[in-house]
Amino acid sequence: MSATLRKWIDERFDWAALTAPLRKKTVPTHDLSYWYFLGGITLFLFGVQVCTGILLLLYYRPSASEAFESVQYIMTRVQFGWLVRSIHSWAANLLIFTAFCHMFSVLFLGAYRKPRELTWITGMLLLFLAMGFGFSGYLLPWNTLAFFATKVGTEITGQVPIIGHGLKVFLRGGEDVTGATLTRFFGFHVALLPGLTLLLLLTHLALVQYFGMSVPPAVEARWKAVPSEAREIKFFPNFFLRELMAWYIALGVLGALAAILPWELGAKADPFAPAPAGIRPEWYFMFMFQTLKKIPAKVWFADGDVLGILAFGVAGILWLLLPFFDQTGGTRGRKLVLGLGTFALSYIIAMTIYGYMAK
């Protein structure tokens, strides 16, 4: 059967020529090569999101009067609806977590260096898009927590100088968070963001294929000094099978989380109710939220919130352009990037913990 199929394909597409690059492709192997799996796991989780997202679309209704009830219906009436919705919610969070880990591993292992600047930039843009997915998807169940978190989140956007108010109105579909915001966020979540993500993801993967896996500078130096120590394995099947194992582990973790800690639905959003205490954004926005909370109302003559938002904006752009600070190949640029990376990681962890501990 498989031989017949192979023959059928060979007669039409020259399968051997098509798959030649795959057979030739190799992956370096060393003490730190397990970090290579993070990108693959993130890709796997993205695939999970696409599949579960399509399944949720079969029942979800994007309007203020029906959204909550439709998610409640998915959770209680639809066969395995609870599993699909819980996996979608957990995978979203795990995806952002693995994407963050992937980013920091790339940074600390020096994989962003020339010639992979564009791979870094597309990866960073993908991370921003993933956070956009998280922000837009959080509102879709139309529950109290999501409603008020979106209100706070879009209010912060409104603080951006000059374009802030326009941006807020654009995001909300009006001056306030209403059913129009929900419809809009749904559009972003299932059409705009997936389209942009697909484009960037293909570019990112093409760049990874083109340049191959980066070898960390320390390993690279060692291999240069003693070339006989350099090792690599074939991408297919050796690396692919290992990646498959990582995906299976991720699937197990996802299943366990969905079954033991199903994603809760909460109470339906009531725009006329007062905001409940302890409104917090999703954990990946917490470090920014906590920073903005702690900035004094006035810093010198500037508005504290505006200053904080501008600072995060500038930091985001600098972070995007990080590879260009380490262009010379010297230790100075590398040390600067490592220092910035260590600071950013410590800051994000500390402010996130502080955000959850603070009342």
Next chain:
Amino acid sequence: MDTWLNNGFTRSLILWFVILCASVAGVHAQTPSTCMDCHAALDPPLQVTQAQFSQDIHAQKGLTCESCHGGDPSKADMEAMSKAAGFRGKIQRNQVPELCGHCHSDGAFMRKYNPSLRTDQLAQYKTSVHGKRLLQGDSKVAVCTDCHGVHDLRPASDPRSKISPLNVADTCSRCHSDAKYMQGYGIPTDQYAKYTESVHHEAMTIRGDLSAPTCSTCHGNHGAAPPGVDSVRNVCSNCHVFQAQMYDKSTHKAAFQSAGLPGCVVCHSNHDVTRPTDAKLSTGPAGVCMRCHKPGDSCDQSRAKLLQDLTQLDDAIKASDRVLGTAESSGMEVSEARTEQDQARDSLTKARVTIHSFKTDLVEEDIQAGLKVAAKTEAEGKAALAERDRRRKGLGLSLGIILIVLLGLRLYIRQIESNSSNVGTAELHH
């Protein structure tokens, strides 16, 4: 301490000095009212400051000192307080109601300021214990200014007002809790202390429910008097409408009336109305039935049945609560069952209201309706727990399969790598 400032002669000197200064100033500044110029500097009770009077609703509506006290405040000296100018001086306590009523009973006059304000306060006051005693010459009883204040009189809607619902009990207690002041009237002085223990006080002060009962809600305000035995039910039924309707159906109504017992108060007390519990139907210390009924009589049997019914539904709701709580803490979605559960709670509340009819068949209807819902929600909770267990078994099975696949993959990788030379020397990329 008798300082020079407290000396009467010195104070008169100061007063005349102030009047003189005010007269001189008046020549230049044309002060519209000179009363405050002196009275601001006096000691209480003669002291009235501009800051104080500016808060007064009358001042805010354009009334001045002369509106009540007469005289001519445009005059800059003692001429302002001359008899010729119609100066009435300090209003005697027994004249206060008539003076206030002069305007407040005039519908045409009051319409200009507040068309929705009633104009029967004076008439009502005359029917109150306060009003009647005042007419009999008792000047200790409350007159308008005792409750409303004077010179800084605020409307009831102002939370700082003495007659704001939040402050009414304090205002009444200033006299009614003063045992020395109330001596001779033959009424208790513990009403306020009892009221602060009541569920009504809790509703007012803790829950901030300004519609909760305070003294004037049951006793009336201008026509304040203790509700008579016959009218207690009418007082309580202003808020507790359904309880009153049920009470009307009960045999207690006629029995209490013939025995001269004050309706609701017999079981619930008056000032210290505490949160009623089902234990009121018990034979324990909190129980009230056995104060009148004999053990084993038909009423005692009905009491036992009512208590049993209420306890049964309460227990059923609690059992359903426990199951749904466990399901919720396991992450199961049971919000629909939670919403349904409210119907069972409503039935229990309704049964507790129907109790006032003391008819077991009526209460039984509510109880059965509640039990049906509680059984349904408990079943839904149990189904959610069974579903949780199924999920966990499914998870165990899935994890087992994943583990087997992982082991298989590991073995397969080992096999292909031992059979071929896949691992080799790398050609470094860039």
